[in-house]
Amino acid sequence: MDRRTTIKWMFAAAASVPQLQGLSYGATGDPLAREVAAGQAGYGTDPDLVKVWKPGGPWPLTLSEPARRTVAALCDLIIPADDASPAASAVGVVEFIDEWISAPYPNQRADRTIVLPGLEWIDAESQKRFKKKFADISAAQRAKIADDICSPANARPEFATAAKFFSKFRDLTAGGFYTTPVGMKDIGYTGNVSLSKFDGPPLEALKKAGLA
Amino acid sequence: MAFIDANTADKNAYDVIVVGSGAGGGQTAYTLTMDGAKVLMLEAGRKYDPAIETPMMQTSGEAPLRGTGTPEKPFGFWDATIDGGWQVPGEPYTSASSDPARQFQWWRARMLGGRTNHWGRISLRNGSYDFKPKTRDGLGFDWPMDYADLAPYYDKVEMLIGVYGGDEDLENTPRSPKGVLLPPPAPLVSDLLFKKHAAKLGVPAIAGHRAVLTTRLDHARLPKLLHPGNAKAQAILAADMQKRSACIFATPCGRGCSIRANYQSTTVHLPPAMDTGNLDIVTDAMVRSVIRRNDGKAEGVVYIDRKTGNEHRAKARVVVLAASALETVRILLNSEVANSSGKVGKYIMDTVGASLGGQVPLLENMPLQDEDGVDGLHLYTPWWLYQEQLAGKLGFARGYHIEFGGGRKMPGMGTAAGMEWLNGGNYGRKFKEDARRYYGSFFYMAGRGEMIPNDDCYAELDPTVKDRFGIPVLRFHWKWSAHEIGQAAHMEKTFAEILDAMGGRYSRKPQSGEKAIKQGGVIIHEVGGAMMGNDPKKSVTNSFGQCWDMKNLFITDGATLCSNADKNPTLTIMALAWRASDEMLRQLKRKEL
Missing domain, CATH: 3.50.50.60 (FAD/NAD(P)-binding domain)
Incomplete structure (x- = not known):
C-alpha cells in the first residue's frame, strides 16, 4: 500500500486523538496488501463481454490474509446473516472488495487510499480497546467500535476520518452484496427474466402509491 | 459483396x-x-x-467491479x-x-x-x-x-x-400517422406518480418514443410502404424483419441487443x-x-x-x-x-443537460414486481411552455424535455449506497432492512434542452x-450563452418543485444554472x-x-x-x-x- 498516504491519514486521525499518537504503522510486520503494480493494465477498451469474469481475473488481487480477515469481519458487521440472506462474506464480497481496491483505475486507486488506512485503523482501535485484532473480537465488541463511526453526521470529531472510511466501506459492501444472486433476491429484484409481454404494475402497487 | x-x-x-x-x-x-x-x-x-x-442477461455481479464505469468503459462494463x-x-x-x-x-x-x-x-x-x-x-x-x-x-x-409511441398531439410535438408507431409500454408506478403530481404544476407526461420493438414489425405491410415498386427490396426487408424479435422486457438496451429488438x-x-x-x-x-x-x-x-x-x-x-x-x-x-x-x-x-434526483416515500416497501420494462422512457415530458416563452416570461429562448424514471432496476454499485442522508448511517440488520425499504424508491429527472x-x-x-x-x-x-444557463437553472428548479409535489425529498438543493449545466459534449x-x-x-x-x-x-x-x-x-x-x-x-x- 501507499505508506505516505497511510501515514498522512493516520496523522490526521492522531492529530485529533491524542491517545492514538503512540501508534506506529506496520508494527505487526504484516503488510496489509501488496502494491498495485506500476503500469498495471485494466481490462482494456475492448474486453470480452461474453466470458465469465471473476475477481483476480482482470488484475491481481493484493490484500494479505490478515487484511482479508479484517475485511470479512467488517463486511459481516455491515451485512450479517439474517432470515432473508447470508452474511456478505459468504457470497464473495471479500474477494470483490479486494478486486476493487486492487484495480488500476483512478476512482478505485482513490478508494484504496481510504480503505487500507481504515483497515489498519480499525485493527489498531480494536487492539487499543480490547487487546485483539478486529477479526478476533466478539460481535458486541465490534458493535462498540461501529457505533462510534457508522454515522458521519453524528461521529465525534476524533472519529470523523474513521466514519468517512466506514461510509466508503459500507457502500462497497452493499454494492458487492446486492449484485449477487442472493443479494438481488434479498432486496427484491425480480427482473432480468424474459417476458412475452409487459403488463405494468400490479393493482396493490398502484394502491400503495395512491394511484388506484 | x-x-x-x-x-x-x-x-x-x-x-x-x-x-x-x-x-x-x-x-x-x-x-x-x-x-x-x-x-x-x-x-x-x-x-x-x-x-x-x-452480454444479454449478465448481471452486474458477473462483471469486473460489478459493472461500474471506468475510463476504459465509461458507461459501464457491459x-x-x-x-x-x-x-x-x-x-x-x-x-x-x-x-x-x-x-x-x-x-x-x-x-x-x-x-x-x-x-x-x-x-x-x-x-x-x-x-x-x-x-x-x-x-x-x-x-x-x-x-x-x-x-x-x-x-x-x-x-x-x-x-x-403514443398518439398525443401537443404543441410542436408531432404525432406520427396511424400505423407508423408501435404501441408504447405500460407506465411504471413511478411514471404514474410523476404524471399525477406533475399535472398539478401544469407539467404533462405522455408516452415516450424509443426505437424498441414492443411488438414485432409487420413484415407483410411495411416493406411495400417503404419500397413501393421495388420487389427485390420488399422481399429482402420482409425477410429481415422476420428475423427481428420483439423486446423481452429485460436487459439494458445500452449493451446492444442480440435478438435485434x-x-x-x-x-x-x-x-x-x-x-x-x-x-x-x-x-x-x-x-x-x-x-x-x-x-x-x-x-x-x-x-x-x-x-x-x-x-x-x-x-x-x-x-x-x-x-x-x-x-x-x-x-x-x-x-x-x-x-x-x-x-x-x-x-x-x-x-443542454441538467438533472436532479431524490427519494419518494410513497415508493418505499413496494410489493415485488419486475420493472425492467423497455429500459426507460415509458413516459416523458415534452416542452410545455412554448407560449409563456414566446411572451418573454421565462428569460431564456428555447425549451427542454424531461426524461424521468425510477423503479426496481437491476442492482449495481449504487444500490443501498449513500443512504446516510436518509437514515443517518447504520449497519447490521437495520441496514439490511433499510436497503429493502428504500430500494426502488429513488426517482430522477434529467432535462434535455435546445442550445x-x-x-x-x-x-x-x-x-x-x-x-x-x-x-x-x-x-x-x-x-x-445565457439562454442555455438560464434554461439549466429552470430545469433544476422545476425538478425540485415536481419532487416536492410527489412528496419526495432531494439530497441537495437546486443549483444555479452555471453549476447545473453539464459540460459541452457531455x-x-x-x-x-x-x-x-x-x-x-x-x-x-x-x-x-x-x-x-x-x-x-x-x-x-x-x-x-x-x-x-x-x-x-x-x-x-x-x-x-x-x-x-x-x-x-x-x-x-x-x-x-
Whole structure:
C-alpha cells in the first residue's frame, strides 16, 4: 500500500486523538496488501463481454490474509446473516472488495487510499480497546467500535476520518452484496427474466402509491 | 459483396463511398443499396457482431467491479461501446481554453455501427417550430426546409427501425400517422406518480418514443410502404424483419441487443443492405481526407488501415461523409474542400443537460414486481411552455424535455449506497432492512434542452497536435450563452418543485444554472459544423447535405443541422440521410454526379 498516504491519514486521525499518537504503522510486520503494480493494465477498451469474469481475473488481487480477515469481519458487521440472506462474506464480497481496491483505475486507486488506512485503523482501535485484532473480537465488541463511526453526521470529531472510511466501506459492501444472486433476491429484484409481454404494475402497487 | 479488405476495396469501382456506419451512414447505405447502387462503407473501428458479442442477461455481479464505469468503459462494463469513450487512446483532441466551463468533451466509438450500438434509443421528431427557430424568436438559423419536407422521411424511418409511441398531439410535438408507431409500454408506478403530481404544476407526461420493438414489425405491410415498386427490396426487408424479435422486457438496451429488438445500425440497417449484394464494408479504415479531382469534384477518399498503418485510396462517383458530425468536420478541414463559406467547423452544438434526483416515500416497501420494462422512457415530458416563452416570461429562448424514471432496476454499485442522508448511517440488520425499504424508491429527472448555435462554439484544426496516424486533430472552442444557463437553472428548479409535489425529498438543493449545466459534449448530442442552408455563402450544403462547392460530396450525419432542438437528434439524422440518399439516387440516375 501507499505508506505516505497511510501515514498522512493516520496523522490526521492522531492529530485529533491524542491517545492514538503512540501508534506506529506496520508494527505487526504484516503488510496489509501488496502494491498495485506500476503500469498495471485494466481490462482494456475492448474486453470480452461474453466470458465469465471473476475477481483476480482482470488484475491481481493484493490484500494479505490478515487484511482479508479484517475485511470479512467488517463486511459481516455491515451485512450479517439474517432470515432473508447470508452474511456478505459468504457470497464473495471479500474477494470483490479486494478486486476493487486492487484495480488500476483512478476512482478505485482513490478508494484504496481510504480503505487500507481504515483497515489498519480499525485493527489498531480494536487492539487499543480490547487487546485483539478486529477479526478476533466478539460481535458486541465490534458493535462498540461501529457505533462510534457508522454515522458521519453524528461521529465525534476524533472519529470523523474513521466514519468517512466506514461510509466508503459500507457502500462497497452493499454494492458487492446486492449484485449477487442472493443479494438481488434479498432486496427484491425480480427482473432480468424474459417476458412475452409487459403488463405494468400490479393493482396493490398502484394502491400503495395512491394511484388506484 | 461483403466484408472485404482494403487492398480489394481499392481495386473496385463503386457508385458511392459512405464514410461511417452509424445512424447516418447506416441509413445512407441502406437506402442506396436497396435501390441498386454499389456502395463501399468505410468504418474506422473494428467489425462487430451483436448476435454473438452482446452480454444479454449478465448481471452486474458477473462483471469486473460489478459493472461500474471506468475510463476504459465509461458507461459501464457491459455497455456495447468498443474502443470508445471521452478519450480514445492515440486519437486526442484539444481545447483552446483551460477553463472547464469552456471545454468540449468529445465522445467517440470505434466499432461497426458506431454509437448506435449503445445509444438511448430515444426517437423524437422535430416539430414545425424547430425548422424555423429564427423566424419564431429571431435567434439562430432557419433550416432550408419545413417539417412537411421531412415528415414523410420520419414516417419511413420509424416504420423501418421500429419506434414505439403514443398518439398525443401537443404543441410542436408531432404525432406520427396511424400505423407508423408501435404501441408504447405500460407506465411504471413511478411514471404514474410523476404524471399525477406533475399535472398539478401544469407539467404533462405522455408516452415516450424509443426505437424498441414492443411488438414485432409487420413484415407483410411495411416493406411495400417503404419500397413501393421495388420487389427485390420488399422481399429482402420482409425477410429481415422476420428475423427481428420483439423486446423481452429485460436487459439494458445500452449493451446492444442480440435478438435485434431495438435499433442499432448493425442489426437494422446493415443486414438488409448486405443482403442486396450491393454493399462492401471495410472496417479499421480511418479516413484522412477527400481526394479532390482537377475538375473540382471528389474522386474518392484517402484512408489508413488501422491494423497495418498503410495508406489506401478508394474511388467512387459520389462520396458521403457520415463519420459523426465532428469527425466529418475534421475530414473536411483536413481535405481543404467544401469550405468557401468559411463555415466548416462553425456553430457546433450539444444538448443542454441538467438533472436532479431524490427519494419518494410513497415508493418505499413496494410489493415485488419486475420493472425492467423497455429500459426507460415509458413516459416523458415534452416542452410545455412554448407560449409563456414566446411572451418573454421565462428569460431564456428555447425549451427542454424531461426524461424521468425510477423503479426496481437491476442492482449495481449504487444500490443501498449513500443512504446516510436518509437514515443517518447504520449497519447490521437495520441496514439490511433499510436497503429493502428504500430500494426502488429513488426517482430522477434529467432535462434535455435546445442550445442555440453561437459564434463562440466551433472546432478548428489544432496547429500542431496529430493523432497516431499523423492526422491533424480538432481543437474545440466552447461557451454556453445565457439562454442555455438560464434554461439549466429552470430545469433544476422545476425538478425540485415536481419532487416536492410527489412528496419526495432531494439530497441537495437546486443549483444555479452555471453549476447545473453539464459540460459541452457531455450529453453526446453534438451536431452542426457543416450547416445546411439556401445560401452558398452562408452554409456548407443544401438541404440534401450536398456540398455547394463539391457537387458529388454529401454529408448525412449530424453536421448539417441548423439547430439542435431538445429532441434527441438521431431520428432526425436518419430522416435527413434517407432524404439525401433519395436525392443522390435521382442525380445518379440523371448522370449529374
